[in-house]
Amino acid sequence: MSAKKKYALVGTGGRAEFFYSAIATDYKETSELVAFCDINQIRMDYANRRLTEKYDYHAVNTYKADRFDDMIKTEKPDVVIVTSVDRTHHTYIIRAMELGCDVITEKPMTVDEKKCQEILDAVERTGRNVRVTFNYRYAPHHTKARELIADGTIGKVTSVHFEWLLNTKHGADYFRRWHRDKRNSGGLLVHKSTHHFDLVNFWIGSQPESVFAYGDLLFYGRENAEARGVTKFYDRATGHPNAEGDPFALPLDRNEHLKAMYLDAEPEDGYRRDQSVFGDGISIEDTMGVLVRYKNNAIMTYSLNAYLPWEGYRIAFNGTKGRIEMSIVEQSYVNSGGKKSEEGALKAKTIKVFPMFAEPYEVDVEEGAGGHGGGDPVLLNDLFGTPVEDKFKRAANHIDGARSILTGIAANRSIQTGQQIKIDELVKFH
Numbered sequence: 544m545s546a547k548k549k550y551a552l553v554g555t556g557g558r559a560e561f562f563y564s565a566i567a568t569d570y571k572e573t574s575e576l577v578a579f580c581d582i583n584q585i586r587m588d589y590a591n592r593r594l595t596e597k598y599d600y601h602a603v604n605t606y607k608a609d610r611f612d613d614m615i616k617t618e619k620p621d622v623v624i625v626t627s628v629d630r631t632h633h634t635y636i637i638r639a640m641e642l643g644c645d646v647i648t649e650k651p652m653t654v655d656e657k658k659c660q661e662i663l664d665a666v667e668r669t670g671r672n673v674r675v676t677f678n679y680r681y682a683p684h685h686t687k688a689r690e691l692i693a694d695g696t697i698g699k700v701t702s703v704h705f706e707w708l709l710n711t712k713h714g715a716d717y718f719r720r721w722h723r724d725k726r727n728s729g730g731l732l733v734h735k736s737t738h739h740f741d742l743v744n745f746w747i748g749s750q751p752e753s754v755f756a757y758g759d760l761l762f763y764g765r766e767n768a769e770a771r772g773v774t775k776f777y778d779r780a781t782g783h784p785n786a787e788g789d790p791f792a793l794p795l796d797r798n799e800h801l802k803a804m805y806l807d808a809e810p811e812d813g814y815r816r817d818q819s820v821f822g823d824g825i826s827i828e829d830t831m832g833v834l835v836r837y838k839n840n841a842i843m844t845y846s847l848n849a850y851l852p853w854e855g856y857r858i859a860f861n862g863t864k865g866r867i868e869m870s871i872v873e874q875s876y877v878n879s880g881g882k883k884s885e886e887g888a889l890k891a892k893t894i895k896v897f898p899m900f901a902e903p904y905e906v907d908v909e910e911g912a913g914g915h916g917g918g919d920p921v922l923l924n925d926l927f928g929t930p931v932e933d934k935f936k937r938a939a940n941h942i943d944g945a946r947s948i949l950t951g952i953a954a955n956r957s958i959q960t961g962q963q964i965k966i967d968e969l970v971k972f973h
Contacts, residue, residue, distance in 0.1 A: 548927075551578040551620035551644075553611070553635045554627030555590040556804070558649050561919070562624050563590065567600035570927035576600070577618040580635075581627075582608045585808040592803075611635065615642040622647055628721055629728050633658040640671035647674045647926060651737040652944035654729035656952050656969040659945050666941050667973040674926065675944035679738050680745055680937040681918035681925070683911045684892050688860075688869060689746050689935055691906065696896060697862030700747045703843040707739055707856040712875040714829070714849030715791050718763045718820035719780075723827055725955075730827040732758065732951035736847055739856075740835075741939065741947035746860070749839040750946045755963045756954035758828035762850040768821035780817040781806060793817045793877065833954045855890075866897040889917065945970065 550566060552559055559579075566574045576594075579587045587605040594600040606614040615623070615638075623639035625632050625648040633653045636646050652675050653659050666673060679685055692700060709717075709731075717735070722728040744750055761767060765776065777783035780792035795806040795817050805816035833845040855872040874888035894906040911917015924930065925938055953964035 547573060547575040548622060549575050549577045549618070549620045550622050550624055550647075551580065551614055551618055552576065552624040552626065553580040553608075554625065554631075555579050555581045555583075555586045556626065556628075558626040559590060559624075560593060562626065562647075563594065564598055565923045565927055567594055567598035569923070571600070573929070574927045576603050577620055578604045578606060578614050580606045580608060580611055580614050583808050583811045583814075585811050586804060589803050589808070611638060612642065615639065615644060620644055625649060629654050629734060630658075630726060633662050636662055636673060637665040640665050640669040640673070643671070645672040645674075647676060648944070650675055650677060650741075650944070651729060651733050651948045651951070652941065653948065654727075654733055654952075656949070659948060659952070660970045662941060663945060663970060663973060673941035673944065675939045675941065675947075676922060676926070677738065677741050677745075677937075677939045677943070677947070678918040678922040679742055680935075680939065681921035682889070683917055684869070684871065684889075684894060684908045685742060685746075685918070686935055686937070687894060687906060687908045688867065691867060691894075691896065692746055692860060692862075693748070696865070697860060697867055697898075698864030700839075700841050700860050700862045702841060702861045703743060703747065704859045704861075705739065705743065705843060705856065706846045706858070707736070707848075708851040708854060709735070709847070709849040710851050710854040710875050711790065712877060713854055714851065715763070715820050716793070716877050717827070717849065718825055718829070719793055719818050720816060721814070723818070723825045725826040728827065729948070729951060730758075730955060731847060731849060732756070732828070732831055732833070732954045733948055736831075736833075736845070736951050736954075737944075737947045739845070739847075740950040741943060743835075743843060744943070744946055745937075747837065747839065747841055749837040749841060751835050751950045751953070751966050752838045753836045753963055753965045754833060754950055754953035754957055756831065756833040756957040758831040758954070758958045760825060760828055761830045763820045763829050764825045765821055765823050773821060776821060777819050778822060779815050779819065786819075791820045828958070831954070833950070835950060865899045868895045868897070869893070888913070942972065945972070 566576045581587045591602040622645045625635045728734040775785040777785040780786040781795045786792035795801045829849040831847045835843040854875045858869045860867040870893045872891040897903040913920040957964045
């Protein structure tokens with residue numbers, strides 16, 4: 544049997560457990576977790592308690608962020624898993640490669656074109672590999688859409704109409720956390736829409752060429768709440784009387800996991816996980832519309848709203864031989880507020896094909912178990928298990944990661960300038 548591949552993980556917040564729990568359980572025969580790295584020792588200690596008490600795994604060594612190089616030299620991981628705040632992804636991705644490691648990074652790969660270029664250059668310079676964890680690619684219904692289009696079911700795709708809905712549970716959560724500062728997340732057009740833009744690239748087998756967008760903060764934020772007549776405000780939900788009865792409040796002391804991961808860790812770094820979604824200081828948009836031209840001449844209209852009554856999306860592909868319509872309803876969730884398998888879990892789906900000169904028909908897809916429409920378990924096996932040959936080529940590298948975020952980065956610049964943005968002017972691919 545070959546030696547286990549060694550992994551170190553950077554950033555022990557909400558997304559980290561998705562990876563370290565898989566290594567500690569289903570993939571402990573092929574993989575070994577050797578270290579955690581974070582700016583917060585309390586949070587790393589809690590992650591170690593989760594490892595030992597929940598997953599019956601050994602505790603791993605911990606390193607503060609300023610000792611990242613020491614961690615690599617001491618632990619000698621084969622791969623570094625990056626699940627830190629988005630704006631820091633490039634720092635750890637690049638340094639890990641420079642020190643001889645491959646990288647698995649949570650999406651988005653990074654938040655702006657400058658950092659994106661630095662990553663592309665580092666891959667070229669070091670020859671190391673970067674994997675971006677686009678779990679949505681692996682959901683059976685998403686794979687089926689790729690298969691239908693690749694098989695020519697509706698001919699050549701000419702346009703896509705894509706509407707994504709984030710509801711008042713999941714959508715609101717981005718406005719409580721570090722994501723609310725665009726410098727940290729790139730806004731939802733980068734942090735969240737990277738999934739969606741990657742899916743379109745994956746589905747139609749093309750890449751974005753130019754982007755135009757509008758976006759604004761029209762629901763969250765104090766000014767919008769005041770305009771609706773709200774008079775009771777608070778800076779954070781935990782312990783504040785004005786938060787009582789507010790469906791948008793998330794008191795950390797009422798969830799054991801959130802309390803241990805965030806509230807108890809506050810004395811070390813001051814990060815507040817439970818900020819009011821109707822507070823000041825929000826610099827991301829909650830209402831967005833994007834128009835994209837692809838290199839194969841297809842056109843996409845895309846809409847994202849973060850305060851709607853249900854969670855999921857509707858998409859239509861128009862082609863030279865007909866149309867495909869998909870409607871997906873997902874389980875609503877709060878990051879780290881419940882079971883990982885509920886994140887993006889499928890509640891309802893329909894895929895319907897409308898041939899140009901024949902009767903429409905529904906396409907049956909066997910549902911997958913687990914988060915993100917059944918994609919999570921398949922992705923984890925691809926990362927840590929024994930991957931099988933994949934004719935759909937769902938594994939995403941740094942080029943896929945760049946192409947997905949560049950649509951959102953270009954959209955952000957278009958919102959700022961009122962101009963159409965050409966992708967090729969943002970970065971240079973090697």
